[in-house]
Amino acid sequence: MTEEPSSSSASNPGADAGQSLWQACLEQLAQDLPEQQFNTWIKPLVAQVAEDFSKVTLFVANRFKLDWIRAQYAKRISLLLEDLYGQPVTLELALAQREAVTRTYVRPNASGTQTPVSHNDQQGQGQGSSHNNSSGNGNSASSPPDESAGAFRNRLNAGLTFETLVEGTANRMARSAAMHVAGMPGHLYNPLFIYGGVGLGKTHLVHAVGNRLLADKTDAKVLYIHAEQFVSDVVKAYQRRTFDEFKERYHSLDLLLIDDVQFFANKDRTQEEFFNAFEALLAKKSHIVMTSDTYPKGLANIHERLVSRFDSGLTVAIEPPELEMRVAILINKARVEGTEMPEEVAFFVAKNVRSNVRELEGALRKILAYSRFNQKEISIQLAREALRDLLSIQNRQISVENIQKTVADYYKIKVADMYSKKRPASIARPRQIAMYLAKELTQKSLPEIGELFGGRDHTTVLHAVRKISGERQQLTELNQQLHVLEQTLKG
Structure with missing residues (x-):
């Protein structure tokens, strides 16, 4: 069986960097997995990260949990660690020893950050007891409900408040x-x-x-x-x-x-x-x-x-956040992580990650992790390197041509109608929607979009973008159609 981490790791700077890698992994898993799955299987894990980041050992409370995590989550965790670090990382699962010792570990608390705990604490967590009240009034969100116990749990996350929600026209x-x-x-x-x-x-x-x-x-x-x-x-x-x-x-x-x-x-x-x-x-x-x-x-x-x-x-x-709101979200969340993100970097990321707040947070975590591991200041170049996979996928998937085809299919018109001079409502409306989506989902300028729609003037594109954007706020059916088209285009 793999040795448990010794207490010396707590004072080792390499251990701190290693825990940053594991914390970044935890934060991504918290976003990707349903809350109950994350709290039950992932949250109690105790991580030991090699000084060179080549191996991460996860200590699990019992054999049943170890087998389940290996079958259900190990591959996902391994790929995520490799993606965050940028190089292969060996993942190993091991049983935590049962004897009471006072060695120091790190585990996530209710807000997703990490708190040192003793092995006695970790052992109790593995047995199902809860030490973190996310609601602030005695109701724990970190363990699944047990109606037979008679205890009422409200399941609230105390960190999700009106004060921590960035406001914009979208919400x-x-x-x-x-x-x-x-x-x-x-x-x-x-x-x-x-x-x-x-x-x-x-x-x-x-x-x-x-x-x-x-x-x-x-x-x-x-x-x-x-x-x-x-x-x-x-x-x-x-x-x-x-x-x-x-x-x-x-x-x-x-x-x-x-x-x-x-x-x-x-x-x-x-x-x-x-x-x-x-x-x-x-x-x-x-x-x-x-x-x-x-x-x-x-x-x-x-x-x-x-x-x-x-x-x-x-x-x-609630709509996808507009550019200014995305910039504010990035700067605020970076500040919560103890980092100042330059405004020009926030604008670069916000222009390239448009779909939702969750993807925005994921991009921020990648940038912060990349900055820490490579000991480099946050810059547009660093953000481009950290997000290269995301940017390449986005650029490959969403093009004006793809938007035109998807919208034409959805509204049952010919792709050629996107470029034609025909102006009946059955064609003009989908064309305006396609122009709106082209502005929202690609990096093309208004003149470039106009050129791809049969050589139309950029003012025509601007009119379409403003018209559809305004009507989206008022017309429920149009808003739903746009949601469907956006999800289809983003795959």
């Missing part, structure tokens, strides 16, 4: 509505339905509502949950014949925050139970905040009466 209306709900739950905007693509900040916003309400009213009964967990709870209630306990848990809440309700599709009994919970909560003037990847009427295989309930309060969209 201003949703943020304003969410703050209103947090200040006056049970009144207007009930339910609040927030929709948008992956990684745009929907989850951040619902956590912020819960954290603000608890700050104002510490005894409020708040629950954040992913729709998949609700499905799981319904199944368990059936298996264990514990529907009274299930109803007591969900029907007694003051605030229910539920992510990704599109996962209820085709699950009839789950939809029935959620409808009952929905009605019970509204009857007692409790508030419900939901998120989805599409607006209520766009949900597939959801009962009509449930869709009508979703649509009965306020429905707001």
Whole structure:
């Protein structure tokens, strides 16, 4: 069995750099994996990184967890470490020794950063005990729910607040509505339905509502949950014949925050139970905040009466962040990491990473890790080197020609109509949408885009971009169509 790390590593600068590599890996996994998976399998791991970064050893609490992590996550972790470091990294899994010793390790705390702990602490974590309260009121988000234990866990992440959410035109209306709900739950905007693509900040916003309400009213009964967990709870209630306990848990809440309700599709009994919970909560003037990847009427295989309930309060969209907002997010998040990112670097990254906040954060982590490992100042050149894979994939996948073909296919017109002088609405509208997407998703200038659309003047392109951008804020159906096209183009 591999030796555990000795206490000398705690004072070794090489060990600190090694933990920076593991922390960068953890932060990426926290973004990529569902919260419950990350907290259950990844968060308790203890890492030992070789001084030359050639090998990372992960210590696991027991044989079952070791086998599961090897089968489910080892390849992903290995590839991620190699991607972050830029060279091959050997990954090894080992059982943590069971005897009580006082050697120092590092493990992630609730905010994703790392905290030194003793082996006794790590051993307890491996046995399922929790030492990190992410909600700030005694409810841990780091262990899966155990209804039989009788303890109520709100599952909130204390770091996701209104104060840590960068505001911009893309999320201003949703943020304003969410703050209103947090200040006056049970009144207007009930339910609040927030929709948008992956990684745009929907989850951040619902956590912020819960954290603000608890700050104002510490005894409020708040629950954040992913729709998949609700499905799981319904199944368990059936298996264990514990529907009274299930109803007591969900029907007694003051605030229910539920992510990704599109996962209820085709699950009839789950939809029935959620409808009952929905009605019970509204009857007692409790508030419900939901998120989805599409607006209520766009949900597939959801009962009509449930869709009508979703649509009965306020429905707001979160859009992909505009350039200035992306720049602000990068500078703020770099500052949280203790690093000042030059504005010109932030602009370079923001111009090249457009889709969502999650990808923006991933790009920032790569740049910070690349800067630390190579001991170089952050510059545009360093950012270009750190993001070379991402930039090459983006440049290869999204071209004006690809946009024209995708939009033409979607609206069932000929690609040749993109360049033609025809002006009927059935052609002009898709052409304007394609021009808008070309400006949003490529580095082409307005004159270059105009040239690729049959030699049109740049003012024609500018008019199309402004028209579609403005209508996107007003027209739900257009916004949804653009979401579909953007996700298709980004693969």
